[in-house]
Amino acid sequence: MTRTRIDTVMDTVRRQIASRTWVPGTRLPSVRAQARTLGCSVSTVVEAYERLAADNVITARPGAGFYVCGPAAPLALAELGPPVDREIDPLWVSRQSLEAGDGLLKPGCGWLPADWMYEDGMRRALRSVARADAAVLADYATPQGLPAMRQWLARRLGGLDIEAPPEQILLTESGTQAVDLIGRFLLEPGDTVLVDDPCYFNFHALLRAHRVQVVGVPYTPRGPDVAAFEAALQAHRPRLYLTNAGLHNPTGAALSSVTAHRLLQLAERAGLVIVEDDIFADFETQPAPRLAAFDGLARVISIGSFSKTVSASLRCGYIAARPDWIAGLTDLKIATSFGGGHLATAVLHSALTGSGYRRHLDSVRLRLAQAMAQTITRLRPLGIEPWTVPTAGLFLWCRLPGGHDAADVARACLRDGVVLAPGNAFSLTQGASAFLRFNVAQSADERLFESLRRALAR
Amino acid sequence: MTRTRIDTVMDTVRRQIASRTWVPGTRLPSVRAQARTLGCSVSTVVEAYERLAADNVITARPGAGFYVCGPAAPLALAELGPPVDREIDPLWVSRQSLEAGDGLLKPGCGWLPADWMYEDGMRRALRSVARADAAVLADYATPQGLPAMRQWLARRLGGLDIEAPPEQILLTESGTQAVDLIGRFLLEPGDTVLVDDPCYFNFHALLRAHRVQVVGVPYTPRGPDVAAFEAALQAHRPRLYLTNAGLHNPTGAALSSVTAHRLLQLAERAGLVIVEDDIFADFETQPAPRLAAFDGLARVISIGSFSKTVSASLRCGYIAARPDWIAGLTDLKIATSFGGGHLATAVLHSALTGSGYRRHLDSVRLRLAQAMAQTITRLRPLGIEPWTVPTAGLFLWCRLPGGHDAADVARACLRDGVVLAPGNAFSLTQGASAFLRFNVAQSADERLFESLRRALAR
Structure with a gap:
């Protein structure tokens, strides 16, 4: 019985409590079951439980096992989940990018510069x-x-082959709120949710707020790894799979038809619900296959918003799903946010139906394709190579040369006023320490490449 | 052991599960504890548990008690909580009022007619x-x-004597989202929350989504009944008390200084957090005392929005609270709704800082005072009397004559195209069946009084 193993068990229990997967009053797994789950000896678990009890984290009830003590402290998202570098947690990129002042460069952020957005259309609307x-x-x-x-x-x-009559569509305050409502509607604390590894970092933060277990499936240039997906279904019996439709964040890759078909077969057999976030749809030049199209909105829920192509200042998202789910989600929306953004929706609708939106998109797609090519060309001399070359969109997922750690590089560049997006902010398994996500629309400034050169020269 | 008692126990267990107070895997209270709680015999509980187990609602683990079976069906707000008349549940008024077409009268809704709102200011903004x-x-x-x-x-x-520097204020998408975020931040499923009885109906629907126990405290014309409040603190050890600041919804009453002072003393002793929803602040002619002012934002959280006086179409709320809570709530807001409504806030700020807003409020307050007097005068001949005459605001909480049931009256009037707000939609204990809430700004049309006269003549 080594000190390290006991610590591991204690850390695991503490994390389950901190993430509120186990709320006060919950009975802990028996010593025997816990030993089996964690692959350690019964005596290790006994010792860990005893120490946690001494620390008033859990309490022993004679003859009935161990229970989580209560009440808990307020939910602290930043401290939850798997052990990540404290400075580079899933909220790191959001905080840095959203707080960034005017002087900062933001190649790590997830949106277009304001002057690339549909400014004229917004003013008209x-x-x-x-x-x-x-x-x-x-x-x-x-x-x-x-x-x-x-x-x-x-x-x-x-137009994306998804049959969704207006009655099967619910407007939400944002794409993020759409995922959040679905989570509150379909998930129980302690359920398991599959995500891509890597995936949009805010999925991690959001799912933590739902107190669910999150399991990552490795992503390939043609979608999630199907064998790993199948193994995860068997091992974890997840309730939900949360992914991007079309262009994947952070890699820029997209689902192939064969992957889509096999994923759906697996999902049907396992009773899995799939949420497909279609937020980047309007960047695509050729639409990738949609799971929601193959499935006919039976077990797939399609969500999205216009934050990336019209305005992020104006909040409006949507959910397209089965009629009975839309009814329940509508009740939940009224209960938790009441009326919805009538004015924002009216402005958005006016902007989208004006004649200029198609032209705006054509121009943005062209600029993005040019910026993509230029960013690749300028990163190459630094030894920074794309993992895949996306067909469209704003993201480029790149590997750093020579064993450099992206978190170190991000910290160094932040001192130069450059906000980067280090790979592990997107990776549940923390397996992307060699990667950075570049937003090609925010990567034109020479100071970015100078800062990277200095950081990599250390 | 009568059939009825067994049914009562079964219903109680089913409700706890449906409301997700007890999630799948939760251990039920022991037979003995349950018998004590419900005031019935041990053998009644044994029989009820056995029948629920036969129905696969719960499962017996030999030697370890009974556990809730899983997984649960999706959360269905409309079916949760105490047994209420299915047509007049807490979502009833929202649904009817929000869905109401142009031809309908809406004396039951909670907002001003569109042409009473700050229309010119919104156009300018x-x-x-x-x-x-x-x-x-x-x-x-x-x-x-x-x-x-x-x-x-x-x-x-x-100006309301609440010291809240800008760093202690978080903007939200709405007042409802403000309450929702606080609930997610501070509450655990199974916690107890106090509300006023009667209170704003959507507090019930919202708290159900948090899977907490809700306990009502009778409201008096000077605030909650202090003795009942103290008894509820002792009996239920609530985590939170959710109430209105200033004008109370639905009664139009307001807190007196002595009630405020005593409530705070009790809250301090009990470690209770108070959320004060200040949504009607701008209707007041003389501000009532605020708990947040007495307390200095130590255990009181002040929230609000401008949906009632500027525009309900434009969504923007706020939370003023302790600095550490604001930090945690900000993380939670980013995780669950990301960026917030930048555009909506800009429009609101422009509308509020224009020179016309004070004049608009003066005019609205005058119109409301006139409408209040007229509505009282026109209801009196029908035998409908106000419970208290509010000093300001849009609500009049009225008792029906001669044992009439407000739900029956509401159903009858709905057939005439009149949406009323029956008392029990606001009452957790269903103790307000003789009451209707009138919105005096929506009560000018003679058809309302004709419809009421017919309904009361039955």
């Missing part, structure tokens, strides 16, 4: 809504949200 | 923001939200 009926300016939205916007979305989803 | 910097139109907000808006709020709260 605001002026147009300034002349709208009083009800648009003053009243709550209907529970499911503006019918005209849902009709527009139904047509757009139809 | 939209035109002004249409000329703003690209960053305002396109970028995410900073994590805590627009500094200028938080500075404005700090001054406004200062």
